[in-house]
Amino acid sequence: MVAFDKCETRPAHIDAILNGLDRYNPETTTVFQDYVAQQCEDRTFDCYANLALLKLYQFNPHLLQPDTVTNILAKALTVFPSPAFSLCLALLPAHTQPFPTTSEAQAASQTSDFVESVQKLSQLSTLLESAQYTQFWSTLNSDDLYADLTADVAGFEELVRIRIAVEVGKAFRSITADALEQWLDVRGREALVKFVADVCGWKVEGDVVRVPTNKENEARSEVKSERVGVDMFGRVIRRGFEQAA
Amino acid sequence: MSYDDRANARPSLNDESDVEEEALVNDYREQVNFDDGMSDLDRTTSLGGSQPQDLQAQLAAAATPLEYQATLETKFASYDNYCSLFHYILNSEGPVDLDVPSYYWAWDVIDEFIYQFESFCRYRNRVARSGSNEEEAQLLRENPNTWGCYSVLNVLYSLIQRSQINEQLAAMKRGEDPVAFAGEYGSRPLYKMLGYFSIIGLLRVHCLLGDFSLALKTLDDIEMNKKAMFARVMAAHFTTYYYVGFSYMMMRRYGDAIRMFSHILVYVSRTKNFQKGGNGYDAIAKKNDQMYALIAICVALHPTRLDDTIHSAVREKYGEQFYRMQRGGPEALPVFEELFRSSCPKFISPTPPDFDNPAVNVDPVDHHTAIFMDEVKNTLFNPTIRSYLKLYTTMDLKKLAGFLEVEPDQLRSWLLVNKQRSRQIRWVEGGLLEGESAIANDLDYALEDDLIHVSETKAGRRLVDWYLRNLTRVY
Numbered sequence: 032m033v034a035f036d037k038c039e040t041r042p043a044h045i046d047a048i049l050n051g052l053d054r055y056n057p058e059t060t061t062v063f064q065d066y067v068a069q070q071c072e073d074r075t076f077d078c079y080a081n082l083a084l085l086k087l088y089q090f091n092p093h094l095l096q097p098d099t100v101t102n103i104l105a106k107a108l109t110v111f112p113s114p115a116f117s118l119c120l121a122l123l124p125a126h127t128q129p130f131p132t133t134s135e136a137q138a139a140s141q142t143s144d145f146v147e148s149v150q151k152l153s154q155l156s157t158l159l160e161s162a163q164y165t166q167f168w169s170t171l172n173s174d175d176l177y178a179d180l181t182a183d184v185a186g187f188e189e190l191v192r193i194r195i196a197v198e199v200g201k202a203f204r205s206i207t208a209d210a211l212e213q214w215l216d217v218r219g220r221e222a223l224v225k226f227v228a229d230v231c232g233w234k235v236e237g238d239v240v241r242v243p244t245n246k247e248n249e250a251r252s253e254v255k256s257e258r259v260g261v262d263m264f265g266r267v268i269r270r271g272f273e274q275a276a
Numbered sequence: 277m278s279y280d281d282r283a284n285a286r287p288s289l290n291d292e293s294d295v296e297e298e299a300l301v302n303d304y305r306e307q308v309n310f311d312d313g314m315s316d317l318d319r320t321t322s323l324g325g326s327q328p329q330d331l332q333a334q335l336a337a338a339a340t341p342l343e344y345q346a347t348l349e350t351k352f353a354s355y356d357n358y359c360s361l362f363h364y365i366l367n368s369e370g371p372v373d374l375d376v377p378s379y380y381w382a383w384d385v386i387d388e389f390i391y392q393f394e395s396f397c398r399y400r401n402r403v404a405r406s407g408s409n410e411e412e413a414q415l416l417r418e419n420p421n422t423w424g425c426y427s428v429l430n431v432l433y434s435l436i437q438r439s440q441i442n443e444q445l446a447a448m449k450r451g452e453d454p455v456a457f458a459g460e461y462g463s464r465p466l467y468k469m470l471g472y473f474s475i476i477g478l479l480r481v482h483c484l485l486g487d488f489s490l491a492l493k494t495l496d497d498i499e500m501n502k503k504a505m506f507a508r509v510m511a512a513h514f515t516t517y518y519y520v521g522f523s524y525m526m527m528r529r530y531g532d533a534i535r536m537f538s539h540i541l542v543y544v545s546r547t548k549n550f551q552k553g554g555n556g557y558d559a560i561a562k563k564n565d566q567m568y569a570l571i572a573i574c575v576a577l578h579p580t581r582l583d584d585t586i587h588s589a590v591r592e593k594y595g596e597q598f599y600r601m602q603r604g605g606p607e608a609l610p611v612f613e614e615l616f617r618s619s620c621p622k623f624i625s626p627t628p629p630d631f632d633n634p635a636v637n638v639d640p641v642d643h644h645t646a647i648f649m650d651e652v653k654n655t656l657f658n659p660t661i662r663s664y665l666k667l668y669t670t671m672d673l674k675k676l677a678g679f680l681e682v683e684p685d686q687l688r689s690w691l692l693v694n695k696q697r698s699r700q701i702r703w704v705e706g707g708l709l710e711g712e713s714a715i716a717n718d719l720d721y722a723l724e725d726d727l728i729h730v731s732e733t734k735a736g737r738r739l740v741d742w743y744l745r746n747l748t749r750v751y
Contacts, residue, residue, distance in 0.1 A: 032701060034710040035527070036493050052433060055426070079489060086487055090425055092627055112696045114528040117647050121486035121526070125625060125643035126636040130650050153650070161654040162692035165685070202695045204724045210688070239725065247695075250722040250729055256736035263740055267747055 038077040042066075045080055054083045057091050064099050067106075071184045076106050078115045085122035092124065097145040098183070104152045105181045109190040111159040112198070120153065129153035148180055164195050168216035192216070196231050201247035205239050334361055336377050339384035342392065348415055351396055355422050358389055362431045365470070366438055371461045382469035383509045386477045389431070394484055396423040397624035404629035405637040413631045425626035428481065432474040438462070439471025445497035472505050476512055479519050484624050486644060488523040492708040495520065500536075500708070502543075510547075511560065514540060518563055520708065522621060525570065528651070530578035531702050531716055537571045538586050545585055566619035568593050573615055576601035576608075577655060578700070578716055579662070604659030612652045617645055658694045662719055665730045673726040684726070691723065 033039060036049075045066055053059050063084035070076055081103045088095040100123065107116040120129050127149040155177070158167040171177045171188075181187040192215050199206060199214065208223055217223045220235075227233040227240055234241050242248060338361050342354060365372060376382070403412050421427070436442060439462040444454035461467040475494060482491035498504060500520070506512040521536035544564055568586075572594045575582065579602075582590070590598055597611045623640035630636050664676060677687040698717035703710065718733045 032710070032712050034707060035489050036707075036709050055429065082487065082489060086485075086490070089485065090626055112693075114526070117651060118489060118527065120647050121488070121644060125638035125640050128638060128643070128646065130646045132646070157650055157654065160651070160693075162689040162696070164689075198692060198696065202692055202721075202723055204722050204729075206723070207725060210685075248722040250720045250731040252731040252733065254734050254736045257738050257740060259740055263744070267744065 036079045040075040105184045116156045164214040386473040404631045407634035420628045435470045435474040439467040441471030442497045483519045488526040491523045496707045530574040534574045537567045569615045569619040572598045657690045661694045671728045
């Protein structure tokens with residue numbers, strides 16, 4: 032596993048900022064913002080660097096660019112299930128109230144576009160994290176605002192679709208084509224056959240999609256036996272020698 | 277009362293040094309907006325005018341908690357005291373010789389410094405939120421940079437860099453002599469300790485600000501074991517494990533969080549008798565209970581076999597709540613929330629609140645609780661799923677949905693969620709942020725259409741211990 036603070040696609044100049052005190056320098060905000068734009072374009076994701084930008088916003092609220100924040104959140108949606116989205120939320124101003132419970136908080140969303148955007152994206156995150164994929168797509172398609180929020184993220188739907196397929200592949204050996212069509216929001220059997228063949232390498236047999244066996248979906252029972260090493264018997268063996276002598 | 281009046285009102289310093297110090301403090305205030313952390317270190321001004329006994333009073337004051345009912349004036353003055361003190365320590369010509377009041381002064385001063393920063397931020401937010409005390413609001417509005425996050429971080433980072441503590445720790449890790457890397461400042465115990473505890477201080481500040489990954493990253497050069505320097509000061513030992521454990525928890529690495537909390541709680545339970553009645557015992561006892569609550573939350577989200585003493589202590593302190601969280605379902609929600617609120621750090625917002633709109637100043641604790649509770653809600657049915665699947669080797673999904681009285685689609689989602697959450701990143705070696713993906717559950721399953729195949733990983737018989745025990749008995 033790549034450590035949380037590392038990222039294979041991170042350029043050297045970003046790495047240098049992250050590891051020095053310049054990560055607190057408001058002047059680096061623009062560098063990080065460009066980096067977010069780049070991640071949106073080339074479909075990469077660097078959570079640790081994006082958190083550094085959110086921290087700069089936390090310290091210098093006047094610099095906060097709502098569009099960049101929503102792009103970071105939209106990018107974080109594409110790596111579910113992971114703590115990325117909630118770690119980003121943790122650095123946002125508390126008044127955004129991502130999960131409003133009271134009508135008062137919901138009313139606040141009507142006064143600020145930014146707050147409304149954060150709340151909408153959080154709703155999507157909840158649906159993905161709780162594996163309610165059908166509802167995720169219907170919510171996403173229910174309001175033009177969602178399209179605006181994810182417009183900057185190249186291939187947003189595609190990325191989410193792939194993540195869903197990966198999660199399905201870990202839990203299922205076979206699944207009905209109808210169910211998968213709904214989860215992936217692909218319309219028509221042909222589109223599904225093409226998607227699972229091209230992206231996942233799976234086959235559709237009649238009404239059933241077959242997922243080849245992998246480490247996650249074989250669910251093998253096993254008995255973990257204890258490790259036995261010579262070192263564990265060191266004392267016994269030494270005593271054997273000592274007594275003999 | 278203007279700022280100048282307040283500064284002059286401090287009794288412990290004579291007039292001469294007041295003037296000079298005033299200049300230093302103002303100087304400091306100018307940098308507060310942003311400072312790259314090191315620029316002020318080039319300056320060579322020092323607190324030459326200060327007399328020894330004044331300095332002693334200042335040193336003692338810096339490590340002493342403020343009174344509970346301290347006024348805003350006292351809090352401002354205390355901030356000024358810290359500013360001038362740290363300025364003196366960091367920016368004099370060469371390292372200064374300080375006759376510190378106690379061996380643990382370095383820890384106490386950093387601890388108290390951050391505590392006052394934390395309580396000041398929370399107080400300021402509360403004044404803005406309640407909107408009742410116009411006088412205090414006005415005073416806070418006029419001094420937006422007092423206890424600013426940039427100046428607090430600046431102090432901690434400067435102490436770390438001055439003492440070259442990270443270089444020293446890295447050398448120790450490689451098995452080399454740290455003195456070769458310590459430099460003029462870092463070779464002195466006082467600077468070394470201030471630098472070291474500033475790292476722990478940073479861990480805490482990042483955590484209070486909600487930056488959990490950076491909090492863990494801060495400890496890159498510190499090895500988490502009993503030989504570490506923090507282990508020599510009980511309160512530091514304790515604080516470190518609390519914040520590391522909590523940060524892991526927020527990164528959903530519950531296994532690692534449990535490991536951290538267990539380590540320190542076992543340690544405390546063994547050394548309890550030495551601590552009773554001692555200084556700061558109450559604070560430690562409170563944090564102790566908070567960690568038991570956090571461990572209960574982690575175990576509910578991520579079933580783990582606990583150390584026997586920890587397990588019985590959790591049951592003793594939080595028996596009913598522990599049981600309800602482990603059972604899951606909607607009834608568990610208020611329990612999770614209550615325990616989380618009472619045992620999480622006192623989160624702060626680093627910037628001055630909006631005094632004109634009380635309603636927008638949400639308590640940061642509410643913010644973090646809401647984020648955490650979203651994850652709890654998403655995984656609320658994991659215990660239910662597990663308790664049923666344990667009973668079968670194969671099970672029809674529709675039948676199980678019937679038992680649970682939910683739609684098959686809902687059950688499929690729950691199964692996916694439980695499967696996803698049973699994979700966690702777990703630390704093996706290296707920095708705290710590193711780790712390998714591990715299956716965190718002994719129960720696994722896969723679906724073949726609507727048929728759930730369940731498998732269980734069982735621990736085999738442990739024979740080596742038995743064999744060795746009997747071997748020693750026989751001869």
